[in-house]
Amino acid sequence: MAKVHDLIQELYDAGYHPAQTIRRSMQRTQKPAVGLFPLFLPEELVYAAGFLPVGLWGGVSGFSHADKYLQSFCCSIMRANMELAMLGSYDVLRAILIPSQCDTLKCMCENMKVALPHVPILGVTIPHNRTLSGAHEQLLSEFSYLSDALKALQDPSATPISLQKAIAIYEKYRATMMDFIQTVPDYLQTINAKTRHYLIKAAYYMDKEEYTETLSALLSELKKQPKEDFHGTRMVATGIMIDSESVLDLLVELEIAIVDDLLCQESLQFRTKTRESGSPASKLAYRFLDLQAASVLYEPKKPRGTLLADMAISHGADAVLFCLTKFCDPEAFDQPLVQKDLSERGVTMLSIEIDQHVDSVEQLRTRIQGFLETKL
Amino acid sequence: MGSEKTPVTSRELMNQMLKRHYEEAYQAKESGKLVCWSTSIAPQELLTTMDIVTLYPENHAAALGARKDSPTFIEHTESMGYSSDLCSYARVNLAYTELGHSKAENMPLPDLLLCTSNICHTVIKWYENLSKELNIPLIMFDTPFNHTDEVQEHNAKYMKAQIYHAIEQLEEITGKSFDFDRLQEVMKISNETSEWWKKATDMAIHTPSPLNGFDLFNYMAIIVFARGTQEGRALFQLWHDELAEKVKLGQGPWNDREERYRILWDGIACWPYLNHNYKTLKNLGMNVVTSTYPKSWTVTYETGDIEGMAKAYSMNVYPNRNLNYDVENMVSLARKFQLDGIVFHSNRSCKLMDFRQYELQRRIYEECGVPSVIFDGDQTDPRLFSEAQYETRMQALAEMMEESKRKKGRD
Numbered sequence: 001m002a003k004v005h006d007l008i009q010e011l012y013d014a015g016y017h018p019a020q021t022i023r024r025s026m027q028r029t030q031k032p033a034v035g036l037f038p039l040f041l042p043e044e045l046v047y048a049a050g051f052l053p054v055g056l057w058g059g060v061s062g063f064s065h066a067d068k069y070l071q072s073f074c075c076s077i078m079r080a081n082m083e084l085a086m087l088g089s090y091d092v093l094r095a096i097l098i099p100s101q102c103d104t105l106k107c108m109c110e111n112m113k114v115a116l117p118h119v120p121i122l123g124v125t126i127p128h129n130r131t132l133s134g135a136h137e138q139l140l141s142e143f144s145y146l147s148d149a150l151k152a153l154q155d156p157s158a159t160p161i162s163l164q165k166a167i168a169i170y171e172k173y174r175a176t177m178m179d180f181i182q183t184v185p186d187y188l189q190t191i192n193a194k195t196r197h198y199l200i201k202a203a204y205y206m207d208k209e210e211y212t213e214t215l216s217a218l219l220s221e222l223k224k225q226p227k228e229d230f231h232g233t234r235m236v237a238t239g240i241m242i243d244s245e246s247v248l249d250l251l252v253e254l255e256i257a258i259v260d261d262l263l264c265q266e267s268l269q270f271r272t273k274t275r276e277s278g279s280p281a282s283k284l285a286y287r288f289l290d291l292q293a294a295s296v297l298y299e300p301k302k303p304r305g306t307l308l309a310d311m312a313i314s315h316g317a318d319a320v321l322f323c324l325t326k327f328c329d330p331e332a333f334d335q336p337l338v339q340k341d342l343s344e345r346g347v348t349m350l351s352i353e354i355d356q357h358v359d360s361v362e363q364l365r366t367r368i369q370g371f372l373e374t375k376l
Numbered sequence: 377m378g379s380e381k382t383p384v385t386s387r388e389l390m391n392q393m394l395k396r397h398y399e400e401a402y403q404a405k406e407s408g409k410l411v412c413w414s415t416s417i418a419p420q421e422l423l424t425t426m427d428i429v430t431l432y433p434e435n436h437a438a439a440l441g442a443r444k445d446s447p448t449f450i451e452h453t454e455s456m457g458y459s460s461d462l463c464s465y466a467r468v469n470l471a472y473t474e475l476g477h478s479k480a481e482n483m484p485l486p487d488l489l490l491c492t493s494n495i496c497h498t499v500i501k502w503y504e505n506l507s508k509e510l511n512i513p514l515i516m517f518d519t520p521f522n523h524t525d526e527v528q529e530h531n532a533k534y535m536k537a538q539i540y541h542a543i544e545q546l547e548e549i550t551g552k553s554f555d556f557d558r559l560q561e562v563m564k565i566s567n568e569t570s571e572w573w574k575k576a577t578d579m580a581i582h583t584p585s586p587l588n589g590f591d592l593f594n595y596m597a598i599i600v601f602a603r604g605t606q607e608g609r610a611l612f613q614l615w616h617d618e619l620a621e622k623v624k625l626g627q628g629p630w631n632d633r634e635e636r637y638r639i640l641w642d643g644i645a646c647w648p649y650l651n652h653n654y655k656t657l658k659n660l661g662m663n664v665v666t667s668t669y670p671k672s673w674t675v676t677y678e679t680g681d682i683e684g685m686a687k688a689y690s691m692n693v694y695p696n697r698n699l700n701y702d703v704e705n706m707v708s709l710a711r712k713f714q715l716d717g718i719v720f721h722s723n724r725s726c727k728l729m730d731f732r733q734y735e736l737q738r739r740i741y742e743e744c745g746v747p748s749v750i751f752d753g754d755q756t757d758p759r760l761f762s763e764a765q766y767e768t769r770m771q772a773l774a775e776m777m778e779e780s781k782r783k784k785g786r787d
Binding site: 127129326329332 | 456457458459461462463466493496497498500501502504505507508509514516517518520521523524528529530531533534536537538541698699722724727728730731732734735
């Protein structure tokens with residue numbers, strides 16, 4: 001068990017201290033880092049071009065600079081990213097990729113070009129009308145434009161690899177992550193909500209091969225341990241993210257475990273498998289076209305609620321935890337319909353607001369306690 | 377209708393068209409015709425060609441806001457589980473869909489939906505919910521955000537493919553073949569209407585402006601729904617001619633006051649407070665001579681060129697363009713309309729416009745020295761606007777503009 005704890009601690013620390021982990025990963029790999037904004041980006045292209053892709057998902061709670069560009073009703077993830085950019089935290093990056101997957105991201109792309117003039121900002125367009133063949137063609141061209149832009153930023157000493165190889169590395173990572181997600185419900189004492197989150201998050205700051213290797217070692221040690229009893233509340237989380245330390249601490253304190261998720265920052269990054277046939281670029285394109293159940297996607301059939309109900313039922317979960325990022329329009333449009341779908345299937349939903357800017361959880365504590373007492 | 381008097385002024389014609397717009401939609405629905413709800417700057421050419429009656433929820437929500445009936449719907453949407461942080465047009469419309477009646481203005485429920493993402497990502501989610509709740513088809517026209525200065529070729533091809541797909545969807549929904557000859561005619565009229573809309577709104581370049589800028593908001597309702605019609609074209613031609621006559625006679629925007637300052641209004645109007653906003657500006661001698669809006673409905677392209685049309689829907693709509701475009705566009709408006717100042721509406725409903733305003737404001741001042749103010753408000757949620765803050769900001773702008781005029785006079 002000591003080995004399990006050591007490996008957990010290693011990954012937990014890596015996820016908990018992004019700046020430190022990024023610096024270490026850059027040293028180890030000797031690669032310049034490229035930042036990736038939320039939500040979904042072709043990370044394999046960045047990896048293949050010989051860069052270390054790192055995720056930029058906010059992380060500060062006080063804003064003193066970001067107000068130069070953004071009103072207070074902008075989501076805290078983007079305000080935090082602007083704050084970090086203006087504080088110089090992103091100066092180490094060779095470039096930043098920003099997808100235009102919501103209105104705030106479109107504006108962020110434009111503002112970052114001004115706020116961070118010394119770091120190239122690459123806007124990335126992911127089509128919404130994803131079932132059309134035209135969307136596939138659009139993505140192939142977009143990837144080609146992006147690859148050229150990344151190539152232009154390479155050092156002479158860069159060590160690019162083929163896209164095919166990068167996809168293989170990421171497929172292994174995705175398979176390991178899914179194994180982890182499926183294993184966690186058997187070890188909910190060892191891997192509580194907070195640990196689960198930081199272990200997954202560590203992948204954003206480490207080299208994917210190194211991360212996959214460490215996580216595989218952890219899984220293999222963990223599976224040697226007897227399955228654990230858990231008498232707390234089991235929930236399936238959904239939303240953009242659950243990345244708020246005070247909320248995670250509260251979940252642990254109230255013995256709420258996350259048994260599965262449809263979170264953009266977590267399993268939605270690795271849940272969609274790469275198709276088996278086609279050119280590497282086409283396979284990568286289909287991974288975007290096949291994505292499901294994220295609020296920023298255009299999905300006229302809105303499958304998110306049904307999928308969550310299926311997940312909650314198959315895990316024997318007590319409820320779905322809807323993590324509504326404050327001021328996130330796509331999420332706020334989804335929430336009532338998800339609730340309706342869940343209720344039709346007899347699944348209870350608890351909605352909480354995620355705001356990296358707010359540290360106090362006293363009101364939330366009362367609400368969750370009330371929920372646990374009355375709804376379950 | 378037969379008893380209505382023949383309109384002689386563009387205002388009379390506008391009022392008649394507005395009245396008939398919803399009445400005729402109800403008649404059409406009753407007679408079995410399809411009714412579509414569409415976003416405000418969408419390829420209506422396709423729907424007009426298919427003879428589908430098209431209504432615009434943004435127009436309807438604005439009308440409810442202006443006639444003080446939005447709170448009923450806003451409150452109801454919140455009881456439906458929607459956050460009060462969402463776009464208030466969407467909230468009003470989603471509640472209207474469920475309640476089905478307004479004391480201010482009514483429109484029939486749709487049989488299909490057309491959504492174009494050029495104005496925001498919000499409409500994608502809004503229309504997705506409508507489609508699911510009403511169980512009706514949704515035609516999506518996705519216009520990728522232009523983070524580059526021009527529309528990228530691969531995005532133009534993607535948009536063209538979507539237009540052809542939309543045509544196939546329409547053929548399936550209506551059971552009729554799409555008439556490409558008729559499309560040519562509709563494209564021609566739509567282009568001409570857009571041109572007359574531009575010519576009319578451009579009359580405000582004259583000093584004093586013959587156009588009282590808040591009229592722009594009123595006529596905007598018509599360009600939204602009548603761009604593909606001969607009547608729409610006739611209206612804007614008539615409006616243009618009336619304004620040209622006023623210029624000839626040296627008439628300004630008001631009979632009882634002189635135009636002291638010429639300003640640009642950025643963003644959607646605060647519909648519940650339109651009268652208050654207008655009077656506050658007028659009392660200070662401030663006339664809205666232009667806005668970032670007129671160009672958005674100047675959707676022009678070569679008749680018959682489907683890719684050109686698709687591209688026009690992406691590039692003419694300023695929220696779909698990058699910051700460089702926003703700055704160049706506003707600087708050119710500042711010069712063309714000889715602006716003294718700019719009013720930015722930080723509209724809680726519209727993040728896509730809001731989150732570029734601070735930088736835009738700085739760049740405009742750097743490039744052409746035009747002062748500006750930002751006020752907080754909302755297009756239809758009256759709870760998000762303060763009359764006192766608005767008045768103070770406008771007084772501050774008047775002082776800045778006066779100072780600027782004094783300096784120019786000294787130079």
